[in-house]
Every structure is written in structure tokens, then in C-alpha cells.
Amino acid sequence: EIMPSLVGSEMCIRDSISTPWDVFVEGDQVFIAMAGTHQIWSYDLKAKIAKNYSGNGSEQNLNRTDRLLAAWAQPSGLAVGNGELFVADSESSTVRSIDLTNGATRTIAGGENDQPRNLFAFGDKDGIGEKARMQHVLGVQWWEKEKKVIVADTYNHRLKLLDPKTGEVKRWVGSGKPGLKDGKGLGAQFSEPSGFALGPQARQLFVADTNNHSIRVVDLGSLNVSTLKLSGVPRASEPVAPRSLRLADLPGTPTIRTEPLRLARGKDGTLTLTSGCQPTITSPRMPAADGK
Secondary structure: OOOHHHHOOOOOOOOOOOOEEEEEEEOOEEEEEEHHHOEEEEEEOOOOEEEEEEOOOOEOOEOOOOHHHOEEOOEEEEEEEOOEEEEEEHHHOEEEEEEOOOOOEEEEEOOOOOOOOOOOOOOOEOEEHHHOEOOOOOEEEEEOOOOEEEEEEHHHOEEEEEEOOOOEEEEEEOOOOOOOEOEEHHHOEOOOEEEEEEOHHHOEEEEEEHHHOEEEEEEOOOOEEEEOOOOOOOOOOOOOOOHHHHHOOOOOOOOOOOOOEEEEEOOOOOEEEEEOOEEEEEEOOOOOOOOO
């Protein structure tokens, strides 16, 4: 449902959303990266109406002049600059955009345009357009001063710089080896950087360094990387296993106990799957490879 904080007390608008990964406010419009449905949605702050802005719902790196006919692959990061909405399209490992004037979409770098269903065109390579390779990009940030897009090349543990005019992608900050190391430019280390925010006067770039449980700070003049020092913040907890473990702690959650399953073959060739001593599933006799 559309978040109550946007709709306010007027809970008259209820639209299903799925795994929103990022939001970007541009004027009276909130763009939403709807990773779960492979779409970009928009929310009108005045009319309080949410709707699909781009994407037919299929998971592809597919571009169209009509934004509604385009297809995305888990869009995860958003930024606006120079009349375009830039999109970190994570599963296609591309940076793509929507022209905010005519609605046309394009893939700026990465991927394989001739094979829009190919979601395996990834790697770690500088280049122009399709010759560039990234892996599971999760964040983009428009850098007005340089007229370029900063890219969180998440699974390559790097920040890259993209020129949207030429489509050229270059390794910019981060060695590509996961770790927590301050330093300058390619000498620093990140572990799955995922999101950005620019500081005052765009002098610093704050980076959500996800697997390091840290906020990193890039000086945009020198490219020196430091780690934000926070006081009074408890250390990150050890990772927990899947959601089912946490649900087990909720009041009223039933306890389910299972016994090992065993597969037994009868004299007539039937297979019986048992739990403990009780047979549960019986399969008819299957012929052997020689037909006997």
C-alpha cells in the first residue's frame, strides 16, 4: 500500500507496491524503483495518486520510445539529471534512463541490447556502452558539476563514473576487492556499496557501504575515502539466517517438528517415502533403463 506518511490521514488511496528499493523526489513527483514488479512508479504529491510510470512488468533490458512498453530488471537506484531519470537496473547490470520529456528509455552502459532477456552480461570492465561491464548495480547519483553519473557497481565493490553522453564507464574509486580500507581512489576498499547522498555544495559523497555496516565518505576533490565515525551506535549484530528463524520467535507461532525422510524400495519395485515409521508417499513401479 502507498505509505501513510505520503498519503497522510486521507487513507483513500490504496495501491499495491512490491519491493520498493529507492525513491527520488523531483518537483511534485516521487519516483519509486519498484524492483519486485520490474517497474518505475510515480507518486503525485498533490493529487496523492500512485501509478506505474514505466515498465510492462516483464524482467528484461528492453527499451522503447513509449516508457510503458519498456521492461526493467529489478530497478534499484534512481537519480535525476540533465532531463533524464537514471536507473540502476540491477539484474541486467546496466545503467539506463528515461527521457523525462518524451518518455523514451535507453540503456547507457552495460548489458546486451540485442538480447534484452540476457541478464548474464556482467563483469568488471571499463568501456563504452555495451562494451562496459558491471555487476548488479544498486545505486546511481547525478553529479551536476561534472555532468556525470556516479554508479555503485555493487558486486564489484567499486564506484564507477559514467558519462551519459558518450556511455563511457570508468573505474573511479575502490580496488574491486571487498574490504574496509580507507585510502585514495582505487586504493580504497568497499564491500558491496549500494547507495549515495551528496553533501553540502557537493563536496563530499556519502556511501552506504552495506556489507561493512559503515558509511564511507569520498572527498570529491581529492578522492580520499574515509569512514564516518559515529559515537554511541552499537555494533552491528551478527547476520541472522532467513526470515523463518525470526518468525519463530513471534508469539503464537506454531512449532513444527519433522522427522527424517526415508526412501524404501519394495519387492515389487515400488518406492515409498516415509517419515519415521509412517509411509507418506508411494510411487508406482518405474521401469529400469533396460525396460525390465
